[in-house]
Amino acid sequence: MRTEAGRPGRPGRPRSERAEQAILDATVHAIGDCGVDGVRCEDVAARAGVGKATLYRRWACKEDLLIAAFASLAAPLPQPRGESVREDLIAMAEVLAEGAMDPRYARQFALLHGEGERYPRLLARYKEQVIEPRRELIRSVLRRGVATGELRPDTDVEIAMLALTGAVMARGKGDTTPAAPGFAARVVDALLRGIAAR
Amino acid sequence: MRTEAGRPGRPGRPRSERAEQAILDATVHAIGDCGVDGVRCEDVAARAGVGKATLYRRWACKEDLLIAAFASLAAPLPQPRGESVREDLIAMAEVLAEGAMDPRYARQFALLHGEGERYPRLLARYKEQVIEPRRELIRSVLRRGVATGELRPDTDVEIAMLALTGAVMARGKGDTTPAAPGFAARVVDALLRGIAAR
Amino acid sequence: MRTEAGRPGRPGRPRSERAEQAILDATVHAIGDCGVDGVRCEDVAARAGVGKATLYRRWACKEDLLIAAFASLAAPLPQPRGESVREDLIAMAEVLAEGAMDPRYARQFALLHGEGERYPRLLARYKEQVIEPRRELIRSVLRRGVATGELRPDTDVEIAMLALTGAVMARGKGDTTPAAPGFAARVVDALLRGIAAR
Amino acid sequence: MRTEAGRPGRPGRPRSERAEQAILDATVHAIGDCGVDGVRCEDVAARAGVGKATLYRRWACKEDLLIAAFASLAAPLPQPRGESVREDLIAMAEVLAEGAMDPRYARQFALLHGEGERYPRLLARYKEQVIEPRRELIRSVLRRGVATGELRPDTDVEIAMLALTGAVMARGKGDTTPAAPGFAARVVDALLRGIAAR
DNA sequence: CAATAATCGAGACGGTACGTCGCGTCTTGGG
DNA sequence: CCCAAGACGCGACGTACCGTCTCGATTATTG
Incomplete structure (x- = not known):
């Protein structure tokens, strides 16, 4: 018989999935409490009830740990219901707006915007795995709108996507007040x- | 003899203006090289050819130094020419887009979005002195457009401002490619x- | 069928004698290479081609392993021939002097002199099983000399034994040069x- | 004016002699408490009220710290009074015997005999700075005895020195009982x- | 012959000390 | 009173070894 995943069972004691999850959880909490690089690996290990070696056996450095922690937050975007482009966009914008206020997710934007050069691989991976899927989902709704005629045929999908996500995320950066309902x-x-007259 | 500002010359050797400027320059470069808090005060002092005490005599901590360094970058927004709302908005958006690509300014957004909790006073001050003036300038143009009838009377100025600045700043975060002309x-x-049909 | 020693065979796989010997050999080599507590159990196990558990199943801790390793070195003292006290003492002193140069045995003295508090049981056992027998053998030769009249009747056996062994072992501690012949x-x-005139 | 030693005063804050001494004291105590390499640098720094960096700024590693700590113990041998070779030898032997019982000095012999390969430079330096001077002092007394006719003209000074020091130091290694008076x-x-009859 | 049980090599586990590095402060001699 | 230089106490970093534990596989005795 094989190990859990059917792979050929390497020799030696297998790595503890409990430990792995505990470390990630502790990291996510620490990010929320102290900020992206206010995180201290020693505290993470302690709060996870784990030795530092167990942490560094999995992730070679703080950056890799942060990558994994953010990846574990993977908040699924709502699937567009497909009835109305407007409604689908609003639903997704609400999720983005809510996320922007959650301190844990707010940290993600910190990563994106601020820590790029300190943690370049983190940034790259985060963009690839989190940002792009979200953007692509919005683009697909916009394209559908063009196809169905709900949106103007000359719509610049990229521009529209940026305006939508940018507006939502720009609002109240650093604010603690929740977005007004209907925002x-x-x-x-x-x-x-559009805002132009006529 | 008086000190530079004509104030009554405190006893002792006056502070070196050379040192002050060298520190700020070194800080700005370091921010560009290593990121907002990849900056190390020891390196800044060394690159400025200055003792650490000389640095800390002027700014009590890293955060204060960063505040000063960003302040020294103060890029003036173009004054709206006032002929066409569309042209004024484009001019300001171009400045924003260009700034977003300049690594030095990019760091400013890093501050805004990412380091808020690590450097709260820096964030607050940056918002007050840099972000708000820009936003207010854009709002004023939008309000003028409503008044002149160039924009719809029911325009939500705040929302429009956020969509505009957000789109420009969201584009290509981390990208190194310059914005396409006409962006x-x-x-x-x-x-x-607007992008809706009709 | 019985196990090697003819005892009533416990259930389960018997312990590998190969492993046991390989561990002891590796330990002795490691002691020679790195010193008494420069030994690292992980290296010992690896060099013996053995899992760490196999090591710790036999010896509860490093100290026990070291005890066993030293015991396996048990170099028998030459039996005094009994013809001449002088010749017997020289023979024994030569063995001591030679041993003091052998790095493996040199480590034994390290134990005696240096690691007593770190490995107290090791020290006690080593003294009891190695040092005392040697000393006692020398004492017995000296006592025989007093009895036969070869040595002065007021000889202080303990002092003479200490002077003899001490001189031999004190020579060239840390030296790599072999003792001069005739030493x-x-x-x-x-x-x-004696060295006093007359 | 110059710094303490008259040397040309390097720039920067001078190293604290207080810190240096506190570290050495803490190290000596720790050696006495825990043994040569039971010493933990972190504890030494803490007990000395000093940051670890201050310790490592002076001594690159544990070994160097131990070298310095032992050097600071430099117990001066009594100067031979020069009246009687016998009395001088006894005086020096008493100092050696006393030292051998002092746990702090006992550690020195541990070094000499046991840790040679773990801390090779420590051993070399200790031999050069502590052992050799003592041996040389004893040799000089022996040579004086030969010259004055107190000792036999064919005395083997080296052998006699080894017998004397070896006997004193071999006695009761690991014993806690003090040497008997008159030992x-x-x-x-x-x-x-001599112990030979006649 | 099947079941049971202790072993095997391998390597992950929670701890703890190591030696390094950056922060913001302090302390020199010299303008 | 300032300057450059650099040491200070502190505390996090990432590494290495201890002695324990957990795998799948192997090898004996027992039912």
Whole structure:
């Protein structure tokens, strides 16, 4: 018989999945408490009830640990219901807006915008695995809108996507006040209707 | 003899203006090289040819030094020419887009988005002195557009401002490619016309 | 079928004698290479081609392993031939002198002199099983000399034994040069004749 | 004016002599408490009220620290009074015997005999700075005895020195009982008179 | 012959000390 | 009173070894 995943069972004691998860959880909490690099690996190990070696056996350095911690947060975007482009955009914008206020997710943007050169691989991987999927999902809704005729045929999908996500994420950076109800809808509507007279 | 500012010359050797400027320059370069808190005060002092005490005599901690360094970058926003709302918005968006690509300014956004909890006073001050003036300038142009009838009377100025700045700043975070020419214009136009059919 | 020793065979796989010997050999080599507690159990196990558990199943800790390793070195003292006290003492002194140069045995004295508090049981056992027998053998030769009249009747056996063994072992600690030929004889003769004029 | 030693005063804050001494003291105590390499640098620094960097700024590793700590113990041998070779030898033997019982000095012999390969430079330096001077002092007394006719003209000075020091140091290794009064004298007398009949 | 049980090599586990590095402060001699 | 230089106490970093534990596989005795 094989090990759990059917792979040929390397010799030696297998790595503890409990430890792995405990470390990631402790890291996520620490990020929320102390900020991206206020995290101290010693504390993470201690709070996870784990030796430092167990941590460094899996992730060679702080950066790799942070990559993994963020990856474990993978908040699934809502799947577009597909009835109305407007409604789908609003739903996704709400998720983004909510995430931007959650300190844990707020840290993700910190990564994206701020720690790029300190943790370059973290940035690259985060963009690839988190940012791009979200952007692509929004693009796909926009493209669908063009196809169905809900959106103008000359819509610049990329520009629209940036305006939508940018507006949501730019709001209240550093603010602790939650987004006003209806905020996401107002952004989407402004973008749909345009603001120019006529 | 008086000191530079004409104030009544305290006893003792006056502070060296050379040192002050060298420290700020070194800090700005270090920010560009290593990121907001990849900066190490020891390196800054060494690169400025200055003792650490000379640095800490002026700024009590890293955060204060960073505040001063960013302040010294103060890039003036272009004054709106006032002829066309569209043209004024494009001009300002271009400045924002260019700044977002300059690694030195990019660090400013890092601050805004990422280091808020590590350097709270830096964030607050940066928002107050840099972000808000820019936002207010854009708001004023939008309000003018409503007044002149160039923009719809029911325009949500705040939302429009966020969509504009957000789109420009969200583009290509971490990218090194410069914005395509015409990018700022396309953002402004998308926002003006809206993307909904009809 | 019975196990090797004819005892009533416990259930389960019997312990590998190969492993046991390989561990002891590796330990002795490691002691020679790195010193008494420069030995690292992980290296011993690896060099013996054995898992760490196999080692710790036999010896509960490093100290026990060291005890066993030293015991396996048990170099028998030459039996005194009994013809001449002088010749017997020289023979024994030569063995001591030779042993003092052998790095493996040199480590034994390290134990005696240096690691007593770190490995107290090792020290106690080593003294009991190695040092005392040697000393006692020398004492017995000296006592025989007093009885036969070869040595002065007021000889202080303990003092003479200490002077003899001490001289031999004190020579060239840390030296790599072998004892000059005749060294042991010269020590014994100096002790026999005394150095005072007349 | 110059710094303490008259040397040309390097720039920067001078190293604290207090810290240096506190570290050495803490090390000596730790050696006495825990043994040569039971010493933990972190504890030494803590007990000395000093940061680890301050310790490592002076001594690159544990070994160097131990070298310095032992050097600071430099117990001066009594100067021979020069009246009687026998009395001088006894005086020196008494100092050696006393030192051999002092746990702090006992550690020195541990070094000499046991840790040679783990701390080779420590051993070399210790031999050069502590052992050799002592041996040389004893040799000089012996040579004086030969010259004055107190000792036999064919005395093997080296052998006699080894017998004397070896006997004193071999006694009761690991024992906690103090040397019996008169022990040193008995060793010296045995060596002077010889133990052979006639 | 099957079941049971202790062994094997391998290597992960929780701890703890190591030696390094950066922070913000302090202390020199010399303008 | 300032300057450059650099030592100070502190505390996190990432490494290495201890003695324990957990795998799948092997090798004996026992039912």
